[in-house]
Structure formats: C-alpha cells, structure tokens
Amino acid sequence: MLISSFLTYLQNEKRYSPHTIQSYKTDLIQFKDFLQANFELEVTVVQTQHVRSFIVDLLDHKISENAIGRKISTLRSFYKHLLREKEVKVNPMLLIKAPKVPKRLPVFIEEVKMDSLLDNAENFEDGFSGQRDKMVLELLFGTGVRLAELLQVKENDIDFYEGTIKVLGKRNKERIIPLHGELIKQLKAYLALKSIENFNNKSTTLIVTNTGASAYPKLIYRIVNRYLTLISTQDKKSPHVLRHSFASSLLNRGADLNAIKELLGHASLAATQVYTHNSVERLKSIYKQAHPKA
Structure with missing residues (x-):
C-alpha cells in the first residue's frame, strides 16, 4: 500500500515518466521482498543495518555500481516521502552512501x-x-x-x-x-x-x-x-x-x-x-x- 501510494505521488505530483515509475516500482518491490525473506520486516521498521545488508546482497549477486546507486536513490526518495507522510519516525537512509561509480565517457559515433x-x-x-x-x-x-x-x-x-x-x-x-x-x-x-x-x-x-x-x-x-x-x-x-x-x-x-x-x-x-x-x-x-x- 505504501509503495503504491508513493508511486502515485511520483506520477501525479512529480510528473515522472511511466518508464521511471516502473524502475522505482521494481526497486522497491525487490527491497520489500528482501526484507521479508531475510528479516520478516515491513518497510516502515527498517533500520540502517537492514539497508546495508540489502546493498551487500546486491554486491554478492554482481549487480553493477550504477544499478546499486539507482536503487539507493530510489530508497532515499521513498523514505523521504514516508517521513513527510509521518509513516516513519527515522530515515534509515541518512548514513547510507552509494558505491563509487567509475566515470565513463559518453559513447558516440564520429x-x-x-x-x-x-x-x-x-x-x-x-x-x-x-x-x-x-x-x-x-x-x-x-x-x-x-x-x-x-x-x-x-x-x-x-x-x-x-x-x-x-x-x-x-x-x-x-x-x-x-x-x-x-x-x-x-x-x-x-x-x-x-x-x-x-x-x-x-x-x-x-x-x-x-x-x-x-x-x-x-x-x-x-x-x-x-x-x-x-x-x-x-x-x-x-x-x-x-x-x-x-x-x-x-x-x-x-x-x-x-x-x-x-x-x-x-x-x-x-x-x-x-x-x-x-x-x-x-x-x-x-x-x-x-x-x-x-
């Protein structure tokens, strides 16, 4: 329910594209499933260590730094929204840092x-x-x-x-x-x-x-x-x-x-x-x- 409400907010208030909203949805469902499978927790009671465990799991599965950075960005937006809506009292993302991504030059045709x-x-x-x-x-x-x-x-x-x-x-x-x-x-x-x-x-x-x-x-x-x-x-x-x-x-x-x-x-x-x-x-x-x- 909270995820659906957040996605509706992105669509109606932030005017994000359907493609972007789908990416957010995929990331959040993956995070929710991870919490259930490993800690039997809901997203509203997550602490910093749970997010770090999620990142470690992504690294173990050879997920790229770019993809992990995007998922962290999704979670930051999600928990800022939950904080504004008073669904959580503490933002578990405050101490989370994204992995460093090596800079890549844009690929182009001469x-x-x-x-x-x-x-x-x-x-x-x-x-x-x-x-x-x-x-x-x-x-x-x-x-x-x-x-x-x-x-x-x-x-x-x-x-x-x-x-x-x-x-x-x-x-x-x-x-x-x-x-x-x-x-x-x-x-x-x-x-x-x-x-x-x-x-x-x-x-x-x-x-x-x-x-x-x-x-x-x-x-x-x-x-x-x-x-x-x-x-x-x-x-x-x-x-x-x-x-x-x-x-x-x-x-x-x-x-x-x-x-x-x-x-x-x-x-x-x-x-x-x-x-x-x-x-x-x-x-x-x-x-x-x-x-x-x-």
Missing part, C-alpha cells in the same frame, strides 16, 4: 561516419520503411532527442515556417529544437510519403511502423543497431549513442555549453559537462598527431 551513412542513399530502401528508418536516424542525430521524446512527437509538433520541432522531455517539460535546412526537406518528403501509404489507421505520430501504428522502443533500437553496424564496430549501438553524437558534434564545432544543455533538455549543466571530456580527449589526440614535440 561525425564523418554519420555523414557517410546518412549521405549514401544506397544504405536505405526506396520504400516507406527505408525512408522511415533514415528519418529516425536523421532526427536522433540532428536534434539529440531521447528515444521516449522521439516516440511522442506528432506531425503537428513540427513547425516548418519557424524550422523547429517541439518535444516533450522529462517531467513533461516542453522544449523547442531548431531544425537544419536539409532535415526540414527530408521531413517534408517523409511526410508526403507517409500520407500516400495505404494505412488502415493513420497515426498522427511522426514515426510509425510499416502498418501505420505508432512506433515503439524496440523498433527504434532495431533500426539504430542495424544501420550503425554498417559504420561502427563498437558494442554500444543505441538511440542514446546518437544523442551523445549530436552533443559531441556541437561541442567540437564550438557550440556554447549552455546552449547544448538547453537543446538536450538537461536539468543542470553538470549533466552536459561530461561531453567536454570527449572534447578534451579529441584535442589531445590532435595534439599528439600534429605537434612536432608530441
């Missing part, structure tokens, strides 16, 4: 490789599915939108007169992203092709399946993985890699970090600053190759 993929018409079939696939890649790389944001874009979210696209980001925050001229032309051509397809139920969602239904996450993952395999041997080939590629390309071309932050829809500049590390590594590589004393 701009020249993306150009070679997108500029070669032979990589894409002439029919609707091929042009839809190209549109997915162009939008992810050309705007830096998240997967969830791309799936929600409607046809009328595109303003051809202003040359912009409206997306709904995390916590239902809207933002406007400019579109470059070539992408605008490609969008018009894609929409014209979509309009003449004989779909039984024509969706107003911008990206659709071969039958005209709204696209879904696995479809986008398959599209991205399929085409990035043509130009990259790296293991990670996800929609988020193209978001990283968008940000890295802008930074390498001298874009202001605050502007990149707004385009990506980051809540704080700290989330955007991770891309500067890639830029520094690139400068080091150029220096080593070009400087006579390097």
Whole structure:
C-alpha cells in the first residue's frame, strides 16, 4: 500500500515518466521482498543495518555500481516521502552512501561516419520503411532527442515556417529544437510519403511502423543497431549513442555549453559537462598527431 501510494505521488505530483515509475516500482518491490525473506520486516521498521545488508546482497549477486546507486536513490526518495507522510519516525537512509561509480565517457559515433551513412542513399530502401528508418536516424542525430521524446512527437509538433520541432522531455517539460535546412526537406518528403501509404489507421505520430501504428522502443533500437553496424564496430549501438553524437558534434564545432544543455533538455549543466571530456580527449589526440614535440 505504501509503495503504491508513493508511486502515485511520483506520477501525479512529480510528473515522472511511466518508464521511471516502473524502475522505482521494481526497486522497491525487490527491497520489500528482501526484507521479508531475510528479516520478516515491513518497510516502515527498517533500520540502517537492514539497508546495508540489502546493498551487500546486491554486491554478492554482481549487480553493477550504477544499478546499486539507482536503487539507493530510489530508497532515499521513498523514505523521504514516508517521513513527510509521518509513516516513519527515522530515515534509515541518512548514513547510507552509494558505491563509487567509475566515470565513463559518453559513447558516440564520429561525425564523418554519420555523414557517410546518412549521405549514401544506397544504405536505405526506396520504400516507406527505408525512408522511415533514415528519418529516425536523421532526427536522433540532428536534434539529440531521447528515444521516449522521439516516440511522442506528432506531425503537428513540427513547425516548418519557424524550422523547429517541439518535444516533450522529462517531467513533461516542453522544449523547442531548431531544425537544419536539409532535415526540414527530408521531413517534408517523409511526410508526403507517409500520407500516400495505404494505412488502415493513420497515426498522427511522426514515426510509425510499416502498418501505420505508432512506433515503439524496440523498433527504434532495431533500426539504430542495424544501420550503425554498417559504420561502427563498437558494442554500444543505441538511440542514446546518437544523442551523445549530436552533443559531441556541437561541442567540437564550438557550440556554447549552455546552449547544448538547453537543446538536450538537461536539468543542470553538470549533466552536459561530461561531453567536454570527449572534447578534451579529441584535442589531445590532435595534439599528439600534429605537434612536432608530441
């Protein structure tokens, strides 16, 4: 009951996405099951040592530091909520520290490789599915939108007169992203092709399946993985890699970090600053190759 009430709070008050709420639910049920199996305790009588036992159990099961950090963050939010609601008197999370997570640089595809993929018409079939696939890649790389944001874009979210696209980001925050001229032309051509397809139920969602239904996450993952395999041997080939590629390309071309932050829809500049590390590594590589004393 307490978990359900907390999840409702996240949905109605915090306006978290369904995906985020599902993650919270999974973490909390796992914690509740652990308490029952090992201590026969309810979540309202938990003490710090019980949380530490939970973390040790996760480590024993080889759960990654990132995943453990997320679960600890979930529990912190949960017990802060219970404290406000007077369901607990003491917050058992106060002395809990998350394990240190090694910093990882964002994985991205070099701009020249993306150009070679997108500029070669032979990589894409002439029919609707091929042009839809190209549109997915162009939008992810050309705007830096998240997967969830791309799936929600409607046809009328595109303003051809202003040359912009409206997306709904995390916590239902809207933002406007400019579109470059070539992408605008490609969008018009894609929409014209979509309009003449004989779909039984024509969706107003911008990206659709071969039958005209709204696209879904696995479809986008398959599209991205399929085409990035043509130009990259790296293991990670996800929609988020193209978001990283968008940000890295802008930074390498001298874009202001605050502007990149707004385009990506980051809540704080700290989330955007991770891309500067890639830029520094690139400068080091150029220096080593070009400087006579390097």
